[in-house]
Amino acid sequence: MNPKIVFATLVSAAGLSAALPAQAEGDYRAKAIEMIKRDFKPRGQAGLDRLAEDGVQAICNRTGNNPKGDIVKVLEADQMASIQWPADGKLMGDWKKGEALAQSGRGFTWSDQPGLPVGGNCYNCHQIGPNELAYGTVGPSLLNFGKLRGNSPEMQKYVYAKIYNAKAYNLCSEMPRFGRVGALTPEQIKDLVALLLDPASPVNK
Amino acid sequence: MRKTLLGSVCAALGLLLGPIAAHAQAEIDHAKAAKEFEKFRAEMEDSNPAELNELRGEELWHAKRGPKNVSLAESCDLGLGIGKLEGAYVQMPRYFQDADAVMDAERRIVWCMVEKQGFKFEDIAKKPFQGPNDTSAPDITNLVMYVAGLSRGKPFAVDLKHPKVREVYELGKEVAQYRAGPFDFACNTCHGAEGKRIRMQDLPKISTKEGAAKAVLGWPAWRMTGGVALTMQWRMNDCFRQQRFPEPKYASDTITALLTYLTANANGVIYKGPGIKR
Numbered sequence: 001m002n003p004k005i006v007f008a009t010l011v012s013a014a015g016l017s018a019a020l021p022a023q024a025e026g027d028y029r030a031k032a033i034e035m036i037k038r039d040f041k042p043r044g045q046a047g048l049d050r051l052a053e054d055g056v057q058a059i060c061n062r063t064g065n066n067p068k069g070d071i072v073k074v075l076e077a078d079q080m081a082s083i084q085w086p087a088d089g090k091l092m093g094d095w096k097k098g099e100a101l102a103q104s105g106r107g108f109t110w111s112d113q114p115g116l117p118v119g120g121n122c123y124n125c126h127q128i129g130p131n132e133l134a135y136g137t138v139g140p141s142l143l144n145f146g147k148l149r150g151n152s153p154e155m156q157k158y159v160y161a162k163i164y165n166a167k168a169y170n171l172c173s174e175m176p177r178f179g180r181v182g183a184l185t186p187e188q189i190k191d192l193v194a195l196l197l198d199p200a201s202p203v204n205k
Numbered sequence: 206m207r208k209t210l211l212g213s214v215c216a217a218l219g220l221l222l223g224p225i226a227a228h229a230q231a232e233i234d235h236a237k238a239a240k241e242f243e244k245f246r247a248e249m250e251d252s253n254p255a256e257l258n259e260l261r262g263e264e265l266w267h268a269k270r271g272p273k274n275v276s277l278a279e280s281c282d283l284g285l286g287i288g289k290l291e292g293a294y295v296q297m298p299r300y301f302q303d304a305d306a307v308m309d310a311e312r313r314i315v316w317c318m319v320e321k322q323g324f325k326f327e328d329i330a331k332k333p334f335q336g337p338n339d340t341s342a343p344d345i346t347n348l349v350m351y352v353a354g355l356s357r358g359k360p361f362a363v364d365l366k367h368p369k370v371r372e373v374y375e376l377g378k379e380v381a382q383y384r385a386g387p388f389d390f391a392c393n394t395c396h397g398a399e400g401k402r403i404r405m406q407d408l409p410k411i412s413t414k415e416g417a418a419k420a421v422l423g424w425p426a427w428r429m430t431g432g433v434a435l436t437m438q439w440r441m442n443d444c445f446r447q448q449r450f451p452e453p454k455y456a457s458d459t460i461t462a463l464l465t466y467l468t469a470n471a472n473g474v475i476y477k478g479p480g481i482k483r
Contacts, residue, residue, distance in 0.1 A: 028372075032379030032462070039457035046451040050386040057384045061391075064382070105404075108387050108449045124403050136403040138395065167389075176388035183387065 029062070044110035060172035072171050080168035083161050084179065086186045091156040091193050098195030099202075101188055102128055108183065118183040120192055121176070128195065129202045138174060142196060147204040151197035159193045239407060246481050255350055255427040255479040258342055258434045262351025265344050266290075271322025281317035283310070283352065294356035295476045298465040300369045307373040309464040311349050311438045312456040318345070330455040334442070335433040342434040349425050349436045350479050357478035361421065363469035370465065373458075377466030380459055381411065386449040392463070394448075396420075417470030423480025430483060437464055 042048050056075060059067045104119025106112055122128055125138035128145075149155055161168055164179030164186075178184040184192070195201050267278045283293035284301065298309040304316055318324040335342040342350075365371050381392040395403060396411045409416035425436040441460045445453050453459055 028375045029379050032376045032383065035376060035458050035462065036380060036383060039454050039459035040445075040451040041454055043452040046386075046446075046449065048451055050449065050451055053385055057389055060389075061382065061384055109446050110452055111446060134405045136401070136406075138398075138401050138403065138408075174389075174394050176390075181387045 045108070045112065045114035046110040056167050056171060063172075065172035067171060076168055076171050079165050079171070079177070079180070080161065082180055083164045083168065084186060085160075086190060091153075091160045091190055092151070092198060093187065093190030093192075093194045095191065095194040095198045095201035095203075097188075098191035098193070099129060101184075101191055102195060103132070117188075118178075120178070120184060120188070122192070125175075130205070131202060143203060145203055146197040146199065146201065149197075151199070156193055156197060159196055160189055163189050163192050235402070235405060238405070242483065249481050250477070253427055253479060253481055254432070255425070255434055255481070258347045258350040258425075258427070259354040259479065260351075261342075262347035262349070262354075265348055266351055271318065271324045273321065273323040275322050277314070277317055277321065277348070280321035281314070283313055290352055290355040292356055292359045294353045295359045295361045295468075296363065298370065298373065298461055298468065299364060300367050306458075307370055307461055307465060309437070309461045309468075310352055311345065311436050312461055314348050314352065315345060315456050326456075333455045334435060334439045337431040337433065339433070346425065346434050346436055350434060353425055353476075354478050356476050358475060360473050360475050361468055361471045363465060363472055365469050365472075370469075373462050373465045374469050376458075377462035377464070378412075380463055381466060388449050390448045390450075392444065392448070411467055412470060414471060414474065417467050418474040420467050421471050422474070422477060423482060426480045426482040428482045435482075 036051055037048075040048060040051055053061060056079065059071070059075065098120075101120040102122035104117075105121045105124050107116070107118025107121075112118075123132055123135045125136040127135040127137070127141040127143050130143060145159075146155075162175075163184070165177045166173040166175035167177055167180075176183065179186065179189055196203055198204070265277075267276055269276045278288055280287065282301075282303070283290060284296055284299045285291075285293050294310050297313060298307050300307050301313065301316075304320075308316060315326065315329055318329060319326050329343075329345055333343060333345060335346060363370065363374075365374060381396070384391040384394070391397075392411065395401065395408045396416070399410050399413075399416075401408045401410075407419075409419035411417050411420050421437070424440060425434065427433075428435050438455065438460055441463055442453055442455075445451075
């Protein structure tokens with residue numbers, strides 16, 4: 001196991017006693033986790049290791065996604081430190097590739113072929129380009145994202161980091177940590193940055 | 206009968222493909238499309254292909270089967286007494302003393318097949334769901350369809366006053382909020398807020414009565430995609446697939462817990478029988 005994850009789990013376990021809700025709820029949670037560990041079997045690429053909580057998941061699960069205190073800043077900083085930046089220092093790639101990636105919702109399920117590129121899953125939850133009308137609403141609309149915010153180096157860094165690891169900014173964000181878990185490569189994330197920030201991208205037209 | 210069913214299925218698919226084609230062109234009104242789909246689904250449910258599954262399930266229920274050559278009709282108690290099926294589906298999951306467990310309808314029927322008829326659990330669990338290339342549904346699906354059909358018009362009534370049912374409900378609530386896996390998803394990631402969508406798919410908030418009703422009404426269902434008959438056990442299984450979890454074991458405690466949580470949250474809502482899903 002990744003030492004960072006172990007560390008985070010320890011920190012969260014130590015810092016949580018104050019935040020724990022009533023005893024009964026804790027009992028149900030412990031029993032539920034025991035039950036979950038009994039009731040699944042590995043299939044395809046989805047092994048039983050996926051049932052274990054890492055530090056971030058543990059603290060979010062135990063606080064109803066609303067942890068409090070300094071520990072939140074510490075754990076967010078851990079997530080930020082995990083971000084791998086592109087070797088060439090450039091953060092904007094090809095928005096056309098980014099659009100194709102944003103469309104794809106595949107990857108990581110037991111029915112997906114292991115090793116095939118994982119999709120960005122972006123349209124599942126976000127409005128992005130003006131031409132795709134079958135978009136989800138779990139996340140905020142990103143239409144005109146760059147038009148409204150510009151594409152300064154800071155903005156590029158923010159978007160890259162947010163896609164790489166959304167938990168670096170909001171520990172219990174609903175958004176997956178695409179770079180952190182190896183779903184998307186730095187090159188792919190650069191293409192998604194371009195989709196949102198490139199003035200030539202339809203998102204900003 | 207079959208001809209009429211096929212006719213309505215084709216008509217339905219035509220209606221369904223209409224909006225999809227339009228969306229490829231350009232404009233689409235999400236709310237309008239959803240409303241249109243609901244309308245034709247309601248019309249279609251008057252001649253639901255799942256009726257064939259119910260009929261097959263009725264035959265199976267009354268047939269002497271298994272190594273012990275016993276019928277379920279003469280041996281299986283779904284909570285209201287042996288042979289009493291009306292209203293049984295909407296009162297499950299419930300606690301069964303003979304098994305000392307809370308069980309959902311499908312799990313209970315499997316339990317009867319194993320304990321009373323002598324079937325092997327592993328044989329049933331090997332392929333419990335109809336696949337896209339299967340011409341017919343497994344026996345267990347047809348049996349669930351039959352039992353569910355006999356609760357049409359009855360309100361969901363899971364007994365949360367029973368301490369064991371209550372405990373399983375609380376466990377289900379925990380499962381629904383348990384985030385794990387590569388994408389940090391829980392059931393509640395998609396089903397924890399009002400008015401959300403994944404792509405075009407509306408996502409009910411399962412902690413509310415209305416949301417839970419949307420989740421449980423119309424199951425078991427005849428599903429247009431693939432033309433297959435599927436149960437709530439399958440629905441939970443496929444949710445976990447999309448959640449990027451490993452596969453839940455068939456008829457396991459975790460599935461019963463989730464079904465207890467969902468169904469009890471919909472208590473009081475009138476069940477309309479097996480439905481049609483996209």
